[in-house]
Amino acid sequence: MNQSxxxxxxxxxxxxxxxxxxxxxxxxxxxxxRQLDQRLEPGQALGLKLHLCVCRGCRAFGASLRRLRSLTSxxxxxxxxxxxxxxxxxxxxxxxxxxxxxxxx
Amino acid sequence: MASGGSPAGxxxxxATGQRLLAEHGDALWRFCLARSGSRDQAEDIVQETLLxxxxxxxxxxxxxxxxxxxxxIASHKLTDALRRAAxxxxxxxxDAVDNSGGxxxxxxxxxxxxxxxxxxxxxxxxxxxxxxxxxxLDPGALSAEGHADRTDLLRRLRSCMExxxPGQAEVVWMRDxxxxxxxxxxxxxxxxxxxxxxxxxxxxxxxxxxxxxxGIGAEEKAGCEKSRAGRGWSTxxxxxxxxxxxxxxxxxxxxx
Numbered sequence: 001m002n003q004s005x006x007x008x009x010x011x012x013x014x015x016x017x018x019x020x021x022x023x024x025x026x027x028x029x030x031x032x033x034r035q036l037d038q039r040l041e042p043g044q045a046l047g048l049k050l051h052l053c054v055c056r057g058c059r060a061f062g063a064s065l066r067r068l069r070s071l072t073s074x075x076x077x078x079x080x081x082x083x084x085x086x087x088x089x090x091x092x093x094x095x096x097x098x099x100x101x102x103x104x105x
Numbered sequence: 106m107a108s109g110g111s112p113a114g115x116x117x118x119x120a121t122g123q124r125l126l127a128e129h130g131d132a133l134w135r136f137c138l139a140r141s142g143s144r145d146q147a148e149d150i151v152q153e154t155l156l157x158x159x160x161x162x163x164x165x166x167x168x169x170x171x172x173x174x175x176x177x178i179a180s181h182k183l184t185d186a187l188r189r190a191a192x193x194x195x196x197x198x199x200d201a202v203d204n205s206g207g208x209x210x211x212x213x214x215x216x217x218x219x220x221x222x223x224x225x226x227x228x229x230x231x232x233x234x235x236x237x238x239x240x241x242l243d244p245g246a247l248s249a250e251g252h253a254d255r256t257d258l259l260r261r262l263r264s265c266m267e268x269x270x271p272g273q274a275e276v277v278w279m280r281d282x283x284x285x286x287x288x289x290x291x292x293x294x295x296x297x298x299x300x301x302x303x304x305x306x307x308x309x310x311x312x313x314x315x316x317x318x319x320g321i322g323a324e325e326k327a328g329c330e331k332s333r334a335g336r337g338w339s340t341x342x343x344x345x346x347x348x349x350x351x352x353x354x355x356x357x358x359x360x361x
Contacts, residue, residue, distance in 0.1 A: 025232065029232075034302050037305070060242035060243060068312060074255075075259065084135070085130045093126055097122035097156065101115040101116075101118050
């Protein structure tokens with residue numbers, strides 16, 4: 001039972017590696033992008049690493065994706081530190097909520 | 106969160122509206138102001154978002170946080186407003202590309218952008234028909250040595266984000282700038298995971314292209330190919346101007 005489970009895991013792992021190795025650079029680029037958001041299957045991750053060893057284009061793309069992520073993180077920090085809603089705007093929206101509910105009744 | 110038309114329901118809805126404004130007003134304001142660049146439009150969108158949330162038009166299913174739900178409504182309204190503005194300006198059709206879930210607009214059966222302005226999906230896909238890189242890639246692209254370079258890159262990134270299609274922009278804003286988890290982005294924007302990842306990928310390709318276009322570090326020729334005939338791998342360093350040899354990718358669709 002354990003042996004068959006190990007066998008199926010190994011089979012999936014090997015299929016993952018081979019599947020990724022057979023992909024085009026366009027698909028590797030998609031995996032690199034997805035890797036920023038999701039953990040890849042172990043076989044896919046190894047296949048991608050092997051591909052990066054031999055592909056300068058995908059390596060360069062992966063590096064620029066990581067730099068792009070760093071830049072967007074900085075923008076995110078700026079956004080979080082940005083000014084809050086001005087009091088006048090808050091009061092206006094608050095009044096519009098009251099008026100809307102009065103109309104509903 | 107609809108009031109239901111009764112005085113008691115209206116009072117409850119009003120209290121809910123005031124609570125949503127108090128708890129999420131600042132976050133909604135920052136998001137709408139940053140994305141629209143206009144205080145008037147930000148005010149309108151925040152107001153419309155809260156009223157839409159109370160009207161029950163966008164039911165809160167509880168599968169994401171309340172803030173993500175509100176940001177999703179605001180994002181839809183901003184996207185609609187930006188699409189209307191883009192159509193008014195240039196008469197372009199951007200929805201076809203935004204709504205496709207495929208990996209390339211060059212693939213058969215997928216809608217193509219028609220007269221799309223700015224950084225459309227097609228503009229961000231530097232691959233040939235067999236899925237190989239067609240453009241030169243600089244390993245040092247987007248790296249900034251000093252503070253001034255980084256400030257310049259950030260300024261250009263803000264500008265490049267405005268060139269994305271509205272559909273690409275909304276996923277980049279939700280996922281990369283607001284840091285909302287992928288599953289919640291799908292829930293808030295009504296997207297399948299495949300569509301989300303595809304849009305994010307295209308948006309990142311387009312942003313990368315925009316940032317490196319005539320910018321920091323000229324791209325050098327760097328390619329990649331596999332020798333399928335020999336069932337082996339080979340690195341290929343191309344000489345500028347010479348065609349890339351051999352190696353065909355399969356161009357198959359990625360699952361989610």
